Amino acid sequence: MVFDLTEEQRMIQEMARSFAQKEVLPKAAELDETGRYPGELVQQMGELGLMGVAVPEEYGGAGMDNICYVIAMEEIARACASSAVIMSVNNSLVCDPLLKFGTEEQKKKYLVPLASGKKLGCFGLTEPGAGSDAGSQKTTAVRNGDHYVVNGTKNFITNAPEADFCILFTMTDKEKKHKGISTFILDMKLPGVSVGKHEAKMGIKASPTASIILEDVKLPASCRLANEGDGFKIAMSTLDGGRIGIASQAIGIARASLEDALSYAKERKQFGQPIAEFQAIQWMLADMATEIDAARLLAYRAAWLKDRKARHSKESAMAKLYASEAAMRAAVKGIQIHGGYGYIKEYPAERHFRDAKITEIYEGTSEIQRLVISSALLKD
Ligand code: CAA
Numbered sequence: 001m002v003f004d005l006t007e008e009q010r011m012i013q014e015m016a017r018s019f020a021q022k023e024v025l026p027k028a029a030e031l032d033e034t035g036r037y038p039g040e041l042v043q044q045m046g047e048l049g050l051m052g053v054a055v056p057e058e059y060g061g062a063g064m065d066n067i068c069y070v071i072a073m074e075e076i077a078r079a080c081a082s083s084a085v086i087m088s089v090n091n092s093l094v095c096d097p098l099l100k101f102g103t104e105e106q107k108k109k110y111l112v113p114l115a116s117g118k119k120l121g122c123f124g125l126t127e128p129g130a131g132s133d134a135g136s137q138k139t140t141a142v143r144n145g146d147h148y149v150v151n152g153t154k155n156f157i158t159n160a161p162e163a164d165f166c167i168l169f170t171m172t173d174k175e176k177k178h179k180g181i182s183t184f185i186l187d188m189k190l191p192g193v194s195v196g197k198h199e200a201k202m203g204i205k206a207s208p209t210a211s212i213i214l215e216d217v218k219l220p221a222s223c224r225l226a227n228e229g230d231g232f233k234i235a236m237s238t239l240d241g242g243r244i245g246i247a248s249q250a251i252g253i254a255r256a257s258l259e260d261a262l263s264y265a266k267e268r269k270q271f272g273q274p275i276a277e278f279q280a281i282q283w284m285l286a287d288m289a290t291e292i293d294a295a296r297l298l299a300y301r302a303a304w305l306k307d308r309k310a311r312h313s314k315e316s317a318m319a320k321l322y323a324s325e326a327a328m329r330a331a332v333k334g335i336q337i338h339g340g341y342g343y344i345k346e347y348p349a350e351r352h353f354r355d356a357k358i359t360e361i362y363e364g365t366s367e368i369q370r371l372v373i374s375s376a377l378l379k380d
Pocket of ligand 1: 085089123125131132133134135156157158188232233234237239240309334353361363364365368370371
């Protein structure tokens with residue numbers, strides 16, 4: 001077993017770290033404060049190949065592997081969790097299904113601009129009544145000659161207000177339940193598509209979240225991804241990849257909590273010495289570092305399996321479950337080490353706490369990850 005990164009993986013780590021430290025981190029507090037969409041950072045990420053890391057170059061991506069993707073995600077998330085989730089959705093939930101299930105024509109038309117960062121994508125699965133129970137879709141697509149007529153509402157959609165295209169899930173045959181779900185590539189500018197109000201969130205405030213309202217949208221049949229009825233499996237296998245991205249986002253947030261706590265603990269003096277010299281603080285730092293390493297190894301394993309095109313549902317769920325819960329524990333410890341200063345906005349510790357929480361919720365709650373893991377165990 002080799003634990004060393006390849007030259008390409010080291011290269012993207014250095015590039016993403018340097019970009020994140022120089023360009024992203026200095027803006028993170030302002031982005032959190034104002035909730036401004038970081039359009040200029042998204043554009044730069046596109047130019048650096050970060051919006052389609054594991055997409056082949058012929059389709060506009062950086063042509064790297066999924067380990068490169070998780071490495072880059074961690075670096076961006078360490079600087080700004082909002083920018084990281086914008087990147088993750090475009091890579092994992094939009095480019096990946098287009099690459100896996102798109103026709104050559106669809107790849108040229110949609111994947112090339114999305115993977116190169118010229119366009120932005122979102123993932124329309126969740127509905128007001130279909131969160132954890134993703135199979136209970138109410139949005140309908142009714143075939144009418146060479147097009148479908150789509151009606152419904154998608155909820156809590158990351159990137160929706162800025163997105164050019166959406167990977168949209170709809171019911172084409174509700175009698176068949178989850179086997180009646182189909183996937184489409186929706187152009188967000190089509191008549192009948194509107195975006196609801198931006199959600200005011202606890203954290204990841206610069207990542208725009210809104211509902212998508214679909215009223216008699218005439219969607220060409222050529223926009224259907226794969227066959228009618230394939231939608232649920234497309235959603236699930238896409239989320240297997242997405243969960244690796246969110247695990248990496250959580251690892252980046254946890255690292256931010258640790259690195260900020262480390263430097264504070266070395267500077268802050270109480271009882272005549274830096275608080276880093278107290279064992280109570282050292283043990284918290286040690287736990288944070290150990291859990292971050294464990295989470296990273298789980299994420300790398302899931303990405304490694306994905307690169308080998310092996311089923312990785314259980315491993316992705318384990319990575320996301322552990323990394324997101326470790327990020328919450330690290331954020332709590334980060335605040336505790338800062339004492340009163342951890343509770344005020346002058347220090348980033350409280351932002352890491354607010355940003356970490358969502359990683360236990362989106363792309364499947366921790367409870368859903370435990371369900372995915374246990375059903376794989378019971379099947380084995
Ligand atoms: N890959 C391929 N196929 C899969 C699969 C996978 N990972 N998981 C399940 N399937 C297949 C099953 O084999 C089964 O196939 P058959 O019907 O042919 O037997 C079918 O799908 C149904 O499977 P289940 O019976 O397990 O389905 P379920 O209805 O019980 O749901 C679930 C399973 C795990 C709970 C699923 O609904 C789920 O993951 N829910 C969470 C939804 C979620 O993560 N939403 C995230 C929204 S996107 C987001 O959050 C983005 C963002 O903001 C950043």
